[in-house]
Amino acid sequence: MPEATFRIHRYDPERDGDRRWQEFTVPYENSLTVLEGLFYIQENLDGSISFRYCCRAAVCGSCAMYINGRYRLACQTNVKNLEDAPITVEPLPRMPLVKDLVCDMTDFFAKYEYIKPYIMHESQYPEKETLQSPEDRHKLDNPVDCILCGSCYSSCPSVWGEDNYLGPAALLWAYRFEADTRDEARKARLSSFDNERGVYRCHTITNCVEACPKELNPTEAIQWLKGAAVRRRIFGRWK
Amino acid sequence: MRQEVLRKGEGGVWPWFLQRITAVLLLYGLTVHLVVLHVLNIGRLTFDNIGDRLGSGFFIFTDFLLLFAVVFHGLNGVRMVLLDYGFAGSKRTALDAALVVIGVAAIAYGIWAFWPWLTD
Amino acid sequence: MIAEKTRRHENVGAGNWKGWGMWAWILHRVSGLALVLYLFMHISVIAASSRGGADENIFETFEQSIFVVLDLLLTAAVVFHGLNGLRILLFDLGIGTYRHKSLFYGVMAATAVVLAVFAYASFYYISNGEGPW
Structure with missing residues (x-):
């Protein structure tokens, strides 16, 4: 089973208040989206990670993130199609941060x-x-x-x-x-x-x-x- | 309250529109200016050959058009840039007034500089 | 209601994102501001030559090689600003916003070509003492 490495932006104002990076390894079979990868991390690796999502079908606009240097919707970005490894997941640039991948809208x-x-x-x-x-x-x-x-x-x-x-x-x-x-x-x-x-x-x-x-x-x-x-x-x- | 701040900042259509109008005039004027002066008639400029050129109405028209358009376009452009860096309220009024003064002075200075050729 | 709290902990690291259109905008701004400075110099040089008297020809100053290089830089700024301005005018008419990258490449290529013509004319003049046309 191939594995994808996620490099995720972490920020917790209540714990340390510093922005840092954390890497996770996610196994996947065929069509894993970045959002599904985040679900896997939250369920199996680190329950404290925060991100916004809702519809999982590119209709609600909740999961816009800055993935591998481009603005993408996490739910419609297929890990298979991302060329660079690790997959860098950041919140939207230049927005006030709330926690991890969540920004203040x-x-x-x-x-x-x-x-x-x-x-x-x-x-x-x-x-x-x-x-x-x-x-x-x-x-x-x-x-x-x-x-x-x-x-x-x-x-x-x-x-x-x-x-x-x-x-x-x-x-x-x-x-x-x-x-x-x-x-x-x-x-x-x-x-x-x-x-x-x-x-x-x-x-x-x-x-x-x-x-x-x-x-x-x-x-x-x-x-x-x-x-x-x-x-x-x-x-x-x-x- | 930020909502009140949002209400300020009326206007803006004429600076934007006139910037476009002067842009079109400058595209014409500068093309004539650059091609005629620096490609076709390349050579040393002297007081006399500038005077010869300014003897024709076409060049007087183009040069004065250039002066007015370029001063407006330049200073309006500076205003557009500065407004991006937090000029609001009284600072903005002062900026507008200063740019009008500079603009009028520059045009007057330009006409004053042209004058010896026109009356020669 | 707009949040009153100031923006803190922005994700500025990623904000280094610059699209091609942004480079066009930065170049347009920088060349525009440079041209405004040049404009005032230009007017005062005209004033000096017309009011300073016809005998002392100040144009000789501008034949030094440093001024030829500066003139070519100036030409590059004018031509880029003009052509990119044309690109912006097209956007104003609702043309080409989806093709803004291709238009930017076109502007850069056209600037290079026009600059080459001017450079050819000026170096031809320097070596032969007369214009090529």
Whole structure:
């Protein structure tokens, strides 16, 4: 049975407060994911290791980690496909740490909430569902796949420099609702992102495009929002 | 409370948009500037041959366009960089004011420097 | 509500991650700041030559070999900043964000080619006393 060596980032604020590395050897047969490897370590080798996970199918975004120098979802990363040994597992870079592989996502989700991530109507909510053509829906195919794993947020130099910058994920979601034909939020959402710690803090560094495990494109979404801001001011077009 | 901090920082669309406009102007102006001066007419610059060139309206237009665009683009770029390093509130107002003063002074200095060729 | 506690124990070790787009951004910034410094020098040199009188030709200073090298560095900065700016303008129009790496390689290659043309012209001038065209 082949074996994989996991080199895992350990940090326990209550015990020593130092960051250190610990190596574990995990046997595997055919298709072991990094998340399953972590389960094995937790069950058989060291019960004190902490990590976030939930769906195990790349839908929930809980298990985004920095594995072998790349942003990956632990649940969809197959150990067989990782070329370098040992397999280095770290929490998301530049995020406040809680314990071991768990980082503090409070800011990240507060910023997501801040852009009002829901469809709003100008006056009264209609009794029936609002219709949308398949073409218009097709425009949203990309951003709705975002699972809020935080990889792009963690990779963005603008976020590293400015705590108040909303970050690629929140702005991708702002795009998702601004580009939606059913949404009539207009100024209600606009003030949250159309400023210098919103879209204009993005310098098209494109780290987010490289980092995203779902291969989405926050940069393009942010550029669309910037363009829409100009179109709105010059031509008075909202969509 | 951080939520209140988040509310600040309005504006930003015009600096961003004008940076793009001046970028396009500079792509035109600098291409003309570099190709005409340093590739086609390579040689020693003198007061007279610069004056000859500035006798044509096309070069006066391009050079003045370059002056305005490059000063705006450069100082706005500096602002964009500095804002990434924690300029907020009154510090930011002071930064904006300082950059406007530097910009106006640089353009005035540039026109003053051009003047002998235009009146010669 | 955004957490009030300051960021501590960040996993900065791994934060050395730099994508290709980030190198483009760093180079764009550094060349941009260098060009701003050059801009002010440029204006003051123009002022010195036009207001300093036509007799003392200050352009002779710039024919020393060190200035030829500095001029080529300057050309590299201008050409890279311009071409990468073009790449950013394409992003603004919603073109090529998925292909940002290829675009960056393209920008670097084009910068090298344009720089080679300028270097050829300047060394041709130095050795022959006239331009190649």
